[in-house]
Amino acid sequence: MRQTTIAILLTCYNRREKTLRCLQALSEQNLPLGIELKPYLIDDGSTDGTAEAVRQNYPNVRVRQGTGSLFWNGGTRLAFETAQAEDPDYYCLLNDDTMLYPYALRALLEVSDKLAAQGEQKAIVVASTLDPDTNQPSYGGVAQTYFWHPLKFHQVNPDLKQPRRCDTFHGNCVLIPRTVAALVGNFNPVYTHNLADHDYGLRARRQGCSIWIAPGYLGTCSANPHRSRMVKSDLAGVKLEQVNRPKGFALEDVTLHSFEEWKAFCRENGGVFWLFYWLLPYRRLFWLMLVQRMSFSVR
Structure with a gap:
């Protein structure tokens, strides 16, 4: 046999x-x-x-x-x-x-x-x-x-x-x-x-x-603990290098993956609109960073 x-x-x-x-x-x-x-x-x-x-x-x-x-x-x-x-x-x-x-x-x-x-x-x-x-x-x-x-x-x-x-x-x-x-x-x-x-x-x-x-x-299998995920209001203190960590950055409703790895994933699996899907998860982060920069400039 x-x-x-x-x-x-x-x-x-x-x-x-x-x-x-x-x-x-x-x-x-x-x-x-x-x-x-x-x-x-x-x-x-x-x-x-x-x-x-x-x-x-x-x-x-x-x-x-x-x-x-x-x-x-x-x-x-x-x-x-x-x-x-x-x-x-x-x-x-x-x-x-x-x-x-x-x-x-x-x-x-x-x-x-x-x-x-x-x-x-x-x-x-x-x-x-x-x-x-x-x-x-x-x-x-x-x-x-x-x-x-x-x-x-x-x-x-x-x-x-x-x-x-x-x-x-x-x-x-x-x-x-x-x-x-x-x-x-x-x-x-x-x-x-x-x-x-x-x-x-x-x-x-x-x-x-x-x-x-x-x-x-x-x-x-235990689910990833909710307490390890940050709420949206905490995004103000996030730096770009935190997103680029090997495990990404876990928010309450989404994980922000490494820019390059998420880009590769979107390009491979996202079809003709992959660039849109690549940028979509980071929109709140980019907006907060822009607001912070504008506030710093005003000072």
Whole structure:
């Protein structure tokens, strides 16, 4: 009986206990016979002993050290590249703060097999998660919100019984078959942390792939805390270099991404009006900076 291999792609930084809990949940997956998991973990310069603890407790995990400046996309790219050498049947993105239910990977595989039988040979399957504290949806598949804005997305809740189409995804837990990986390739190196997962899904769809949300919720993952996001009134103190940080600048209703990375995302995915979509999120910031400059000139 031929083994079906799934490369699990993870990246981590100084979240030892979360990383270990994630790997514990992964080790407890209720899988069909013939399924082999091959976890690849990129430890991006952790100083809390994450890599050592993983090697000690989960010797089957292939651990590679990062540079300390890889962030999510750089770590995922390195894990993807490492796994490609073994040509697995599937690649599974998995955030180290995502705790899978025991049946999660089985459910993703069943959806993938069902879609393949229906002619969807290049189908990405996305798992939806709940916030463990609030029990509210946190991550999963997303869809375009407005017909006139191709880069504005909202999360799509899963159907309880049937897979549901979406436009792209959060990369917390996503199953990518070999057929898609061979066609789309690795993640785009232009991104540091955010945007890379959305970009991959949009790129895959342009190349004839489809994206589906598996039925039900398949794990937990805490949503980014609201308290870490600034309200609009706080914009007056924001400087341009804050927006250009690897993780961008989180407001209550939008994340202002790095100018260059958001520009690349818009140019690649925004169509003929990409320049408009590039400037749109920064309008309040630019206006406040203009007012501040005018006020300083008057003094």
